Amino acid sequence: MKNLELDLGERSYPIFIAPGILADGALWLKYIAGSQVCIVSNDTIAPLYLADLKAQLSEKNVCEVILPDGEAHKTLAVLEQVFDTLLANNHNRSTTLIALGGGVVGDMCGFAAACYQRGVQFIQIPTSLLAMVDSSVGGKTGVNHPLGKNMIGAFHQPNCVLADLNVLKTLSDREFSAGMAEVIKYGLICDAEFFGWLEQNIAGLMARDAELLSEAVYRCCENKATVVAEDEREGGRRAILNLGHTFGHAIETAEGYGNWLHGEAVAAGTALALALSVKLAWLAPDVAARGVALLEQAGLPVEPPSNMNVDQFLQLMGRDKKVVDGRLRLVLLVGLGEAVVTSEASIEIITEVLLAAGVSA
Template identity: 55%
Template structure:
């Protein structure tokens, strides 16, 4: 087992990473502070993992809430539905919510936990690669709005994050690949050696070698935990974790949530950000090629949608959370292993890249 810690003072919490965790005694209950538990999941994960998780919660008062699967359901309607069901069952502050699923379930459940009765405890049990390496760690919770992704939410930390690497074997190849976009992102923004490790271990990752997966997920969580400990509420350094997301969120909003997976949009966004960096002479062309090649090696898209051009991108980017005083803010790589946050990207450069 690999155990990490997100250091946030009295709100610190562990990240536990291991194969076959769900079936182990006390793996979840050691983090519970209430006898009442509500597991929020979706209609796909329900059949795959809920029975074993429910068995691990024997002796607790457990209720299950199932929401539809898909990014298009990460919205205020789902938020209201979960809140209404909690009220109907007379749940209170003596109730712990467990998010069992991918990023949509984690973000939705975390936001509900932050708001319900002004805050109840919750635990993240992420079952997708993207949620294991990114969205389950750091306390960002949110739902989408038609005008922008993750525009309604709160910073709210879980009691623990429990990652069972075996859950990845159930993922469709497209979902696993989408998670790799966030994995590769960490190497680009923070750790050159990790990027090289990813280049050299492509086959082991694709074959889901357990040792490779455990190391890869742990390294991503280590990087995110380190960044979040420095800047929990994204007032500075934490913004580098959004490499590719300004472009990516625009793609998701324009194409319709769920038509492009989040990781697919981020992969394309990373390439667009790298193209901007190369155009501005901040990134060597050879490094741009390595970034693009690694993303393509995991069958991720690296070209923007053919029907989406400059005006469509700008329309959505103007609603991005990183807009400051009317200025678009970008995370741009200055080399593999280093990224910067900048407002110094001209409209001319953007138009050239996005055209």
């Protein structure tokens, strides 16, 4: 068992990391507020783990919502299913929602919890590597809009996070690789030592070595908890967690949500951010090359879609949440493990980088 706490004063909560903790109700049942529980999952994950979870909740009044799987269904219309179920089962403000799934389920369940009767409690049980190391921690919740990713949402912290490493055994290779994009991100933005560790252990991680995965998940959660504790609502430092995301969100929106997985789009976006950092003479080319090489070793794309053009990229990036007063803010590197949030990259330089990466004019 590895565990740590995200320190947010009265809203602090633990993150538990271990194989088999889904079946250890004694560990986490105390984080359920009352007798009512609503489990939110999807039609891929529910057949695998819902029965095991419900077995720990036999003394609770439990209902469930099974959403369709995939980023394409991360919408307000689909979210209505959660509210419909809560209301039909007369759930009150003491209810606890449980997110059993990957990042999409976690974001939607958390947003439902933030909205239902103006805010109820919830628990995150991430079932993908990406959700374990990133989206389940920090309280960002929301849904997509056709014009932009995660543009409708709220900050709403969970009661606890349960990262059961056993569930990674059923994760597809593609989804596992997508999660590695966020793992590698932490080494690039704030933990150079961890990046070196990843370079040394990437083969074992891709083979899903249990001890290496436990260490990687812990280090990522530790890094994210530190950043979020400093800046919960992304007024400053927390924005460094978005390395590659402004480019990546543009890719996801342009290609249709789910056609490129979030981690895949972030990987290609990270490669663009590294190239831009080099173009500005902020980052040594050899450091950028190490970042791209590690992404490739994790089975991730490092080039943007061939069918996107520069205007499309810039238009979609201009709708990103990190745009302030019309200025595009990007997360770039000034060294390994050293990220900055900057508006200094001109449209002309960004365009040059996009063109050099094969994006059409």
